[in-house]
Amino acid sequence: MTTKKKPASSGKEKKKASKPKAAKRADFHIGSDTIKAGTRKIIDLPISALPNRLQMNLPVHVFHGRRDGPTMFVSAAVHGDEIIGVEVIRRLAQRPALKQLKGTLLLVPVVNGYGFLNHSRYLPDRRDLNRCFPGSEKGSLASRLANVFLNQIVKVCDYGIDLHSAALHRDNLPQIRITKNDDAILELARVFNAPAILHSNLREGSLRKHAAELNVPVLLYEAGEALRFDEKAVRTGLSGILRVMQHIGMIRVDKIPKKRTDPTVFIKSTWLRAPTGGLLRLFKGLGETVEKGERIGVVSDLLGEMDIDVVSTRTGMIVGRTNLPIVNGGDALVHIARASLEESELSSAEALGDDEDSENLFYEDEII
Incomplete structure (x- = not known):
């Protein structure tokens, strides 16, 4: 019986170096829930019981990517009748790009569930949620909701985008509102690429103010009218969010509409x-x-x-x-x-100042 000899090695064959396996990303914890890397999960943060014994929760859709990256929240309906952002977030959750997400994305389509169900800007006690931050565990209903949102959502994030519309019977051109003297926020606003960027002072009790105190930059998107869907406003908001996510390294997207013009800073x-x-x-x-x-x-x-x-x-x-x-x-x-x-005035957020007869933007968007 003859045995076949193996051909002598020519020395040209190279052994394939085994790739070191990337360390598994840690689980993401929110409330009493755990989300494993590479998965998504809809969780409910409890807020309060309704008079009919039904539980009111804060729904959050968590996308926890396999790879490390920033953590960002996108929220809508802080004012319950401003529903443009609800549709923006619905469409965002369906984007294929999220399958290759780096980092963690928290989608909160309806922050003020009470106002949303009642087609109202306010909570049942007539409080404006966006004047109740940072909130308190033992305060009013609005204060408790603000406390949960700030501590469970905002505090764990590196970035945020908060979606709004004009108040009832008013309409806004798609725009981003920013604070002056913050070039990092201005850069993100330019990346978002809404037609307009406006300066808006931080108001006491607002989400933006208390997020800023936590060093979490938040873009405030304003577009359309309360209780109405506006297709242009929805598309502009969705494209802007995807551009920001791409800019900070969370996603790679090929199908974001190209910028036609740069936004104007007012x-x-x-x-x-x-x-x-x-x-x-x-x-x-x-x-x-x-x-x-x-x-x-x-x-x-x-x-x-x-x-x-x-x-x-x-x-x-x-x-x-x-x-x-x-x-x-x-x-x-x-x-x-x-x-x-x-052009020199457009190069820095420092250029954004108040006219002596200008009124704070929030006053005209509030219903008093």
């Missing part, structure tokens, strides 16, 4: 008010530019015997407007924002 803004009560007709829409002294609308009386022109007091772009044709004297009609004229 340094000043003011509301144009109704000269008298009556029926309003506006001749300009969101995103259109207006000149100082230009006639942009008219207020008429019921019998058609009087027409009073609405004249712009500024040159700029319309970034917000009322949708109500019935107005009282002094009602906010059109929000006009003015961009810097010099």
